[in-house]
Amino acid sequence: MKAALLTGIRQFEIREVPSPKIIKETDVLVKIKTVGVCGSDIHYYTTGRIGSRVVQFPFVIGHEAAGIVQNIGNKVTRVKPGQRIAIDPAVSCGHCDQCKAGRENTCRELLFLGCPTQLDGSLAEYIVTDERSCFPIKDDMTFDQAAISEPLAIGVYSVERSILPQNADAAILGIGPIGMSVFHVLRTKIVGNIYVTDKLDRRLEFCKMLNPKFTGNPDKINVVEKIAELEPLMMDVVYECSGDPAAIAQGIQLLKPGGTLVIVGIPEVDEITFPIHELRRKEITIVNIRRQVNCTQKAIDLLASGKINMDSMATHHFSLEEIQSAFELVANYRDGVMKAIINLD
Numbered sequence: 019m020k021a022a023l024l025t026g027i028r029q030f031e032i033r034e035v036p037s038p039k040i041i042k043e044t045d046v047l048v049k050i051k052t053v054g055v056c057g058s059d060i061h062y063y064t065t066g067r068i069g070s071r072v073v074q075f076p077f078v079i080g081h082e083a084a085g086i087v088q089n090i091g092n093k094v095t096r097v098k099p100g101q102r103i104a105i106d107p108a109v110s111c112g113h114c115d116q117c118k119a120g121r122e123n124t125c126r127e128l129l130f131l132g133c134p135t136q137l138d139g140s141l142a143e144y145i146v147t148d149e150r151s152c153f154p155i156k157d158d159m160t161f162d163q164a165a166i167s168e169p170l171a172i173g174v175y176s177v178e179r180s181i182l183p184q185n186a187d188a189a190i191l192g193i194g195p196i197g198m199s200v201f202h203v204l205r206t207k208i209v210g211n212i213y214v215t216d217k218l219d220r221r222l223e224f225c226k227m228l229n230p231k232f233t234g235n236p237d238k239i240n241v242v243e244k245i246a247e248l249e250p251l252m253m254d255v256v257y258e259c260s261g262d263p264a265a266i267a268q269g270i271q272l273l274k275p276g277g278t279l280v281i282v283g284i285p286e287v288d289e290i291t292f293p294i295h296e297l298r299r300k301e302i303t304i305v306n307i308r309r310q311v312n313c314t315q316k317a318i319d320l321l322a323s324g325k326i327n328m329d330s331m332a333t334h335h336f337s338l339e340e341i342q343s344a345f346e347l348v349a350n351y352r353d354g355v356m357k358a359i360i361n362l363d
C-alpha cells in the first residue's frame with residue numbers, strides 16, 4: 019500500500035510499504051478515505067516532536083481519520099466489512115486503574131494513531147485498529163464530516179469539563195479548528211456572550227458565523243482592556259486554544275473571581291510561569307484537557323443531527339500525493355486555511 023512517510027523535518031515521501039495485518043481477534047482493517055491535518059501533526063512536521071515525544075524518522079503521522087471497514091478479526095461485533103466509520107485515534111488498554119475509572123484518555127498504556135513510539139498514523143491507504151475505535155456513521159454523513167468529528171470531540175470534552183454556569187460569559191483564545199470546535203459546542207448551550215481572540219484576522223472573520231460578542235487581535239489591540247470595557251465583571255470561563263503562553267496570561271487576567279481557565283491548546287515550550295497570587299486571590303480553577311474521552315459518539319451525533327454544522331471548516335482538500343503542500347499550507351497559515359483535508363481514493 020501507499021503511505022505518506024515523514025522522513026525528516028518538513029519532509030514527506032510517498033512510499034510503497036507493507037499493508038498492516040489483522041493480528042488480534044478484535045482488530046479491524048480500515049481502508050482510509052479522509053484524514054484531517056491537525057495542529058499536533060504540524061508540530062511533528064515542523065519540529066519533529068511534541069514535548070518529550072520525539073519522531074524517529076521515517077514515521078507515518080495523522081489521526082483525524084475516516085474510512086471503510088475492509089476486514090475484521092474473529093471477535094469483532096461493532097462493525098462489518100463495507101461499513102463506513104469515523105475513527106477514534108486513541109486505543110486504551112481497558113484494564114488499568116485509569117481505564118477502570120473511566121479515564122481512558124490517561125490510560126497507563128495508551129496508544130494513539132500517529133503518535134511517535136505508539137502507533138503508525140492514518141496517512142496511509144490502510145490501518146489496523148481496535149474495534150472500540152471504530153464508530154459507524156450514517157450513509158448521509160460524509161467522510162470529511164466523520165474526520166472532523168475528531169477535533170469536535172475535543173470541543174465537546176472541553177466544554178463538558180469546564181465549570182460552565184448558565185448564561186456564562188466565556189472567552190476563546192485562539193480560534194483555529196479546536197477553538198471553533200469549542201465555540202460550536204458552546205452555541206448548543208445556554209451561554210451569555212462569547213469573546214474571541216486570535217492573531218490571524220481571517221480566523222476572527224471566519225468565526226463571525228457563530229456570532230461572537232467581540233473579536234480582537236492581541237497583536238493589534240489590548241484585548242484584556244477591550245473585553246473589560248464590554249464585560250466589567252469579566253469571564254466565567256476562558257478556553258485557551260492557542261498554546262501561546264501570552265494567551266494563558268491574558269486568560270487569567272480575563273477571568274472573574276471563581277472563574278475557570280480551561281487549557282486546551284498545546285504549547286511549543288516545555289514550561290510556562292503562572293501569576294500565582296492572582297490565581298490564588300481570584301481562586302481560579304485550572305482545567306487541563308488531554309484529548310478527550312467518551313465524546314466521539316457525542317460529536318458524531320451533534321453533526322448527524324445538524325445541531326452543529328462544521329462543513330465550512332474543511333477549507334482545503336488535497337490528495338495523498340499533495341501531502342507536502344497541505345502541510346506547508348497549514349504550517350504557514352496560508353490562504354485562510356482552517357482545516358486541510360487529505361482525501362484518498
Ligand SMILES: [Zn+2]
Nearest residue numbers: 056057058082
Ligand atoms: Zn488532532
Ligand SMILES: [Zn+2]
Nearest residue numbers: 111114117125
Ligand atoms: Zn488503560
